[in-house]
Amino acid sequence: MDEMEEFLTVFFQECEERLGELQDNLALMVDGEWDAETLNAAFRAVHSVKGGAGAFGLDALVEFTHVFETVMDALRSDQLQLTPKICQVLLRASDMMSALIEDAQGNGAADKGLADKIRAELDALAKGEDPDAAAANVELAAPAAAEEPAEPKKDEAPAAAPAEAAAEEPEEDMGPPERELEILFEPGPDFVRSGHDPLKFIRALRQFGSVKAVADGDYPPLSDHEPYETQLTWRITLDTAVDLGEIDTFLIMYQLAADIEVSEPPSAEETPATAPTAEAKAPEAPAEADRKEPEAAPAEEAPAAEAASEPSEPTKAKEPSEPAPAEPRAEEPKRAGEGKAAAQQPRVSKALRVELSRIDRLVNMVGEIVITQAVLSQNFSDLDTGVNVEIGHAVEALSRQTRELQESVMAIRAQPVKSVFSRMPRVVRDLCASLNKDARIILSGEHTEVDTTVIEELSEPLTHMLRNSMDHGIETPEKREAAGKPRTGTINLSAEHRGERVRIVIEDDGAGINRERVLSKAVENGIVPPDATLTDEEIDMLIFHPGFSTAEKVTNVSGRGVGMDVVKKKVQALGGRVVVSSVPGKGTKFVITLPLTLAVLDGMTVGVGNERFILPLSSVVEAVKLDESNIDILPGEVRVMRYRGEWLPMICLELALNMETARSAADLVVVVETETDGRVAIIVDELLGQRQVVLKSLEANFRRVDGVSGATILGDGRVALILDIPSLQALSGGGALVQEMMI
Amino acid sequence: MSEQPKPADKDRVEEAVQAGDYRQYVTFLVGDRLYGVEITLVREIKQWSPTTALPNQPHYTRGVLNLRGTIVPVHDLRVRFGGAQTEATENHVVVIASIGEQSVGILVDAVSDILTVAPDDVRPIPSGARELDLESISGLVTSDDQMIALLDLPRLFPNEDMMAA
Numbered sequence: 001m002d003e004m005e006e007f008l009t010v011f012f013q014e015c016e017e018r019l020g021e022l023q024d025n026l027a028l029m030v031d032g033e034w035d036a037e038t039l040n041a042a043f044r045a046v047h048s049v050k051g052g053a054g055a056f057g058l059d060a061l062v063e064f065t066h067v068f069e070t071v072m073d074a075l076r077s078d079q080l081q082l083t084p085k086i087c088q089v090l091l092r093a094s095d096m097m098s099a100l101i102e103d104a105q106g107n108g109a110a111d112k113g114l115a116d117k118i119r120a121e122l123d124a125l126a127k128g129e130d131p132d133a134a135a136a137n138v139e140l141a142a143p144a145a146a147e148e149p150a151e152p153k154k155d156e157a158p159a160a161a162p163a164e165a166a167a168e169e170p171e172e173d174m175g176p177p178e179r180e181l182e183i184l185f186e187p188g189p190d191f192v193r194s195g196h197d198p199l200k201f202i203r204a205l206r207q208f209g210s211v212k213a214v215a216d217g218d219y220p221p222l223s224d225h226e227p228y229e230t231q232l233t234w235r236i237t238l239d240t241a242v243d244l245g246e247i248d249t250f251l252i253m254y255q256l257a258a259d260i261e262v263s264e265p266p267s268a269e270e271t272p273a274t275a276p277t278a279e280a281k282a283p284e285a286p287a288e289a290d291r292k293e294p295e296a297a298p299a300e301e302a303p304a305a306e307a308a309s310e311p312s313e314p315t316k317a318k319e320p321s322e323p324a325p326a327e328p329r330a331e332e333p334k335r336a337g338e339g340k341a342a343a344q345q346p347r348v349s350k351a352l353r354v355e356l357s358r359i360d361r362l363v364n365m366v367g368e369i370v371i372t373q374a375v376l377s378q379n380f381s382d383l384d385t386g387v388n389v390e391i392g393h394a395v396e397a398l399s400r401q402t403r404e405l406q407e408s409v410m411a412i413r414a415q416p417v418k419s420v421f422s423r424m425p426r427v428v429r430d431l432c433a434s435l436n437k438d439a440r441i442i443l444s445g446e447h448t449e450v451d452t453t454v455i456e457e458l459s460e461p462l463t464h465m466l467r468n469s470m471d472h473g474i475e476t477p478e479k480r481e482a483a484g485k486p487r488t489g490t491i492n493l494s495a496e497h498r499g500e501r502v503r504i505v506i507e508d509d510g511a512g513i514n515r516e517r518v519l520s521k522a523v524e525n526g527i528v529p530p531d532a533t534l535t536d537e538e539i540d541m542l543i544f545h546p547g548f549s550t551a552e553k554v555t556n557v558s559g560r561g562v563g564m565d566v567v568k569k570k571v572q573a574l575g576g577r578v579v580v581s582s583v584p585g586k587g588t589k590f591v592i593t594l595p596l597t598l599a600v601l602d603g604m605t606v607g608v609g610n611e612r613f614i615l616p617l618s619s620v621v622e623a624v625k626l627d628e629s630n631i632d633i634l635p636g637e638v639r640v641m642r643y644r645g646e647w648l649p650m651i652c653l654e655l656a657l658n659m660e661t662a663r664s665a666a667d668l669v670v671v672v673e674t675e676t677d678g679r680v681a682i683i684v685d686e687l688l689g690q691r692q693v694v695l696k697s698l699e700a701n702f703r704r705v706d707g708v709s710g711a712t713i714l715g716d717g718r719v720a721l722i723l724d725i726p727s728l729q730a731l732s733g734g735g736a737l738v739q740e741m742m743i
Numbered sequence: 744m745s746e747q748p749k750p751a752d753k754d755r756v757e758e759a760v761q762a763g764d765y766r767q768y769v770t771f772l773v774g775d776r777l778y779g780v781e782i783t784l785v786r787e788i789k790q791w792s793p794t795t796a797l798p799n800q801p802h803y804t805r806g807v808l809n810l811r812g813t814i815v816p817v818h819d820l821r822v823r824f825g826g827a828q829t830e831a832t833e834n835h836v837v838v839i840a841s842i843g844e845q846s847v848g849i850l851v852d853a854v855s856d857i858l859t860v861a862p863d864d865v866r867p868i869p870s871g872a873r874e875l876d877l878e879s880i881s882g883l884v885t886s887d888d889q890m891i892a893l894l895d896l897p898r899l900f901p902n903e904d905m906m907a908a
Binding site: 364367368659696698700702703706707711713719 | 792793794795796797798799800806807808809812813814815816845846847902
């Protein structure tokens with residue numbers, strides 16, 4: 001039983017992958033950028049889900065995918081021309097398929113009525129009718145239609161489908177006539193061990209009609225007899241009136257352990273069915289096709305453009321399907337060149353499923369090695385370097401290799417954001433239906449890779465933000481028309497790398513934030529004092545305040561005052577930040593920046609008194625000598641420093657962090673870039689060098705500490721704190737009051 | 744004197760410890776006072792090494808140290824009980840103990856002994872003496888005419904995050 005559950009788990013994981021492929025390919029079809037291979041890939045995805053579902057007896061899923069598959073097959077064989085309308089039906093069907101899979105896992109309830117409706121639409125498509133009419137019919141007579149065995153929906157086994165789907169169906173209502181099917185049955189070596197019995201199989205076939213079986217092949221001498229292996233094959237003639245689809249469903253179970261070919265002898269009135277057995281052969285076929293697919297082909301449209309637009313990061317190995325990040329980097333540009341050609345191929349990622357905990361162990365180990373290596377380097381540099389040049393080279397090589405090792409390990413944990421992004425179109429479609437709005441979502445940069453822990457945590461905030469955009473941002477089609485906008489709203493969801501961080505943007509072309517209403521609501525809720533004067537940006541940020549909601553009525557989409565503050569908390573917990581900007585009447589833009597990984601970063605070590613701190617290298621702009629004549633004091637004791645024609649607020653670490661350190665020189669400032677408020681100057685005593693640091697959590701044994709994003713272990717085994725510049729800035733006064741009010 | 748078992752009783756005591764009737768405590772010295780922590784909570788004892796101070800840390804916290812790759816906060820028990828900051832030297836020790844899922848280091852002057860105590864020998868704190876600090880003492884035990892205060896670690900070093908939740 002346990003084993004069965006394990007198989008199921010694997011099956012559901014696979015379903016998810018297949019669904020992803022299906023949705024990718026459907027998306028290409030919607031965009032009109034498809035070819036035969038796109039269709040094939042989509043077909044295969046549906047088909048393998050069906051195969052698995054059959055083996056596990058998930059009937060609802062089998063039936064649904066079967067109809068789905070039939071339509072795909074009709075498209076594949078040019079019996080049906082792809083139109084935008086059909087695309088929509090297919091998209092809905094893929095959503096439903098995913099709902100049915102969730103259903104099968106025991107969570108979420110697929111809407112039975114909706115499933116029937118979509119199935120009827122698919123049925124109609126398979127027959128070349130108007131899906132809308134069929135959907136309307138089903139609403140009236142759904143249950144009856146579903147049960148009717150003679151209903152055509154059950155009999156589009158691909159073998160017969162091309163003929164049937166195209167032509168009018170005179171005989172379909174009566175179901176296929178009794179005819180002779182020929183079944184070639186060849187048990188595999190594991191057939192008996194899998195618990196099957198050839199005799200029982202043949203007997204079981206009798207349920208469909210009369211069976212004549214002829215054994216074929218040589219039986220070996222008794223001395224070589226292997227009781228668990230069947231050397232014989234059978235040619236079975238089955239006289240049946242049952243349609244092929246049903247027989248196939250029955251056969252699926254056996255096909256894992258045996259080769260079974262079903263062929264239907266062509267009869268007079270049918271077009272020669274030259275595409276027989278596609279169905280029966282299929283479980284192996286997709287797998288084979290997969291294997292032939294070029295491994296590293298980075299799919300779809302994005303990589304070529306992406307690789308080209310990211311020349312600054314050639315070493316980062318962003319392509320998702322790149323099998324080994326340690327590959328020579330020089331291949332990268334070449335691959336970008338191939339991108340166009342590769343784009344024609346569907347992406348098949350050859351993947352190995354590894355438990356995350358195992359990878360984590362590896363990551364921890366590598367983290368230790370990085371630290372040990374730092375100790376070694378430090379100790380060595382303390383020695384007289386003339387001692388042994390060769391040891392020096394070895395230490396340098398080790399340091400280089402450690403860094404590569406570490407990058408490779410992190411690349412294992414990196415995943416394209418696609419796994420989250422691809423769920424979003426469904427969210428938008430669902431919301432369109434429930435809000436009576438019309439919107440589409442455009443994804444870009446799905447191949448941007450981020451650490452898997454970040455990915456896992458992204459789904460919830462993204463969904464919240466989309467809901468918010470759909471509910472508050474995008475107007476109803478009527479309002480949009482009145483405002484001179486297209487009826488269909490657009491939401492852009494994009495991801496890109498920015499240095500050591502990833503930037504995710506959600507931008508809608510809706511109404512924008514209604515600042516008057518936000519402000520009055522905030523005053524009403526006591527979030528800001530009535531006489532406060534806030535800048536537009538500050539007002540916009542109010543929507544992240546806990547308990548803030550302007551929705552006039554509470555809908556089940558958004559408006560309970562939870563949502564945007566959850567987004568902010570979630571993003572902050574990941575070490576990221578979220579900023580909103582909005583133009584009234586034009587739309588709203590949310591920008592989330594997140595660290596690429598939660599485990600390592602390049603840091604600049606600085607000394608302040610007897611403490612050492614790490615500044616994230618990505619934010620460091622430059623270090624300059626402190627010159628008293630450049631410093632001015634603003635009212636309220638805010639010190640600012642003149643820097644290349646700008647005035648920068650200065651941060652004094654021991655004051656901001658409330659720590660006692662014996663400061664000695666204090667004659668250097670490090671200019672750092674904050675993501676939100678421009679640059680600030682941090683006063684330090686000395687620069688101690690750059691190094692890669694392994695991020696260690698303070699929360700594990702202590703708690704979150706403001707101003708600090710974590711800690712790391714230095715070469716001498718001591719702990720150093722990693723500064724979190726934006727929260728440091730908030731702590732250091734000046735903007736503190738505003739910040740406090742915002743959070 | 745009844746607490747320390749005679750050698751002849753040793754096997755019996757061990758059985759009793761395993762059966763859960765007796766409890767064992769690690770005792771340590773701060774100044775001339777003895778404190779005890781249940782032995783099952785003590786993960787290791789290590790020599791003092793310099794710590795890294797944290798911003799806005801509680802006044803009794805000395806900072807954090809690196810315990811084989813994990814970051815562990817170290818609290819100064821003397822300061823926690825109202826004394827002056829310990830002038831930590833190589834002779835001082837840090838007792839690493841578990842509080843729930845977390846580990847903390849407790850800076851003490853020296854580790855003294857391991858004590859096996861029958862449940863009946865743990866005395867409550869005299870009710871007249873209940874002050875704020877005493878709430879973090881779960882009981883008193885006498886050994887060799889010395890009083891040993893048994894520490895209630897979660898109360899002694901509360902995690903503010905958990906308090907807020």
